[in-house]
Amino acid sequence: MNVLIISDSHGLTEEILKIQARHADHIDAMIHCGDSELASDHESLSGFHTVRGNCDYDSKLPKEIITEVESVKFYITHGHLHNIKTTLMNVKYRALECNADIVCFGHSHIAGAEMIDNILFINPGSIRLPRMRKERTYAILSVENFVATLTFYEVDGTVVNDLSATFNFDR
Numbered sequence: 001m002n003v004l005i006i007s008d009s010h011g012l013t014e015e016i017l018k019i020q021a022r023h024a025d026h027i028d029a030m031i032h033c034g035d036s037e038l039a040s041d042h043e044s045l046s047g048f049h050t051v052r053g054n055c056d057y058d059s060k061l062p063k064e065i066i067t068e069v070e071s072v073k074f075y076i077t078h079g080h081l082h083n084i085k086t087t088l089m090n091v092k093y094r095a096l097e098c099n100a101d102i103v104c105f106g107h108s109h110i111a112g113a114e115m116i117d118n119i120l121f122i123n124p125g126s127i128r129l130p131r132m133r134k135e136r137t138y139a140i141l142s143v144e145n146f147v148a149t150l151t152f153y154e155v156d157g158t159v160v161n162d163l164s165a166t167f168n169f170d171r
Contacts, residue, residue, distance in 0.1 A: 001028050001029075001069055001070040001072060001142065001143045001144070002023075002026050002027050002028050002140060002141070002142050003027070003028060003029045003030070003031060003069060003074075003140065003141045003142075003143075004019070004020070004023055004027045004029070004030045004031065004138070004139075004140055005030075005031045005033065005104050005122060005124040005138060005139045005140070005141060006019065006030075006031070006032050006033070006048075006124055006127060006138045007032065007033035007034060007035065007053075007078075007104075007105070007106025007107075007109075007123065007124050007125070007126060007127075007138075008033070008034070008035045008053070008106045008107070008109050008125070008126035008127070008128060008129065009032070009035070009036050009037075009038075009126070009127050009128055010035055010036075010037050010055065010126070010128040010129060011036075011037045011038070011128070012127060012128050013038065013042070013043075013044040014044075015127055015128075015155050016032075016036075016044040016045070016127070017043075017044050018155075019127070019138060019153075019155070020044075020047070022157055023140060027140070028069055028070065029049065029067075029069045030047055030048045030049065031048065031049045031050075031074070031076055031104050032045060032048040032049070032050040032051070033051060033053070033076060033077070033078055033079070033104050033105050033106035033107075033123075033124065034050070034051045034052055034053025034054075034056060034061075034077075034078030034079075034106055034107070035053030035054065035055045035056060035078060035106060035107070036050060036053070036056060037055055037056060037057075038056075038058075039058050039060075040058045040060040040061050041060075049065050049067055049074075049076055050065075051063060051064060051065055051076050051077055051078050052078065053078035053080065053106065053107065054078065054080040054107070056078075063077065063078075063081060064076060064077045064094075065077075066098045066100065070143075072101050072102060072143050073098070073099060073100045073101045073102070074100060074101070074102050074103075074104060075091075075094065075095045075098045075100035075102070075103045075104070076103075076104045076105070077091065077094070077103070077104075077105050078105060078106055078107050079091065079105035079106055079107035079108065079123075080107045082094065082105075084105055084107055084108060084123075085107065085108050088114075088116065088121055091103055091105060091121070092116060092117070092119065092121075095119050096119075100119060101118075101119065101120065101169065102119070102120045102121075102122065102141070102148070103119060103120070103121045103122065104122050104123075104124070105121070105122075105123055106123060106124065106126070107123075108123060108131065109125060109126040109129055109130055109131040110123060110125065110130075110131050110132045110133075111123060111124060111125025111126075111130065111132075111133060111135070111137040111139070111152055111160075111163055112125075112163065113139075113150050113163075113165060113167070115167045115168075118169060118170050120148055120150075120167050120169075122139060122141065122150060124137060124138045124139040124152070125137035125138070125139075125152070127155050133163075135152075135154045135160050136154060136155045137152050137153065137154060137155075137160060137163070138152070138153055138155070139151065139152050139153070140153065146168065146169040146170075146171045147166060147167070147168055147169070148166065148167045148168075148169065149164075149165075149166045149167075150164060150165055150166070150167070151164045152164050
């Protein structure tokens with residue numbers, strides 16, 4: 001299973017479409033973690049599981065999404081309602097309530113991932129306004145046999161090796 005994860009695109013459209021096209025052959029699902037600043041029916045968000053961020057004004061976008069992709073349960077949120085800039089504890093509690101395997105969020109514009117109590121937390125960074133790094137990033141998650149491989153990319157498709165990592169789920 002391969003999942004494309006984007007966040008905090010803040011009005012960009014061509015970049016989203018290019019990223020989709022670049023990976024279209026090997027993606028099973030697409031997630032946008034909010035702050036697209038686009039209407040829910042905008043063509044560049046077509047096919048994405050998209051949540052509403054603090055800079056999104058389309059009330060048709062949900063505040064959270066709980067979904068499964070090939071038996072892997074995802075909890076998707078922007079993060080501002082869980083204070084993710086301060087702690088992951090609040091979003092972790094929500095993930096536990098949802099029985100999620102993976103949490104995808106944005107808001108901080110800081111790319112990274114970590115495994116906490118057998119839940120993988122992923123922030124793909126921002127494809128427009130990154131923080132803590134210069135690279136404008138998104139991620140592709142591959143999960144196979146309880147092993148998650150997360151590859152971060154710059155908008156132009158260059159792999160960001162020092163962010164990319166592999167995580168093992170205890171099963």
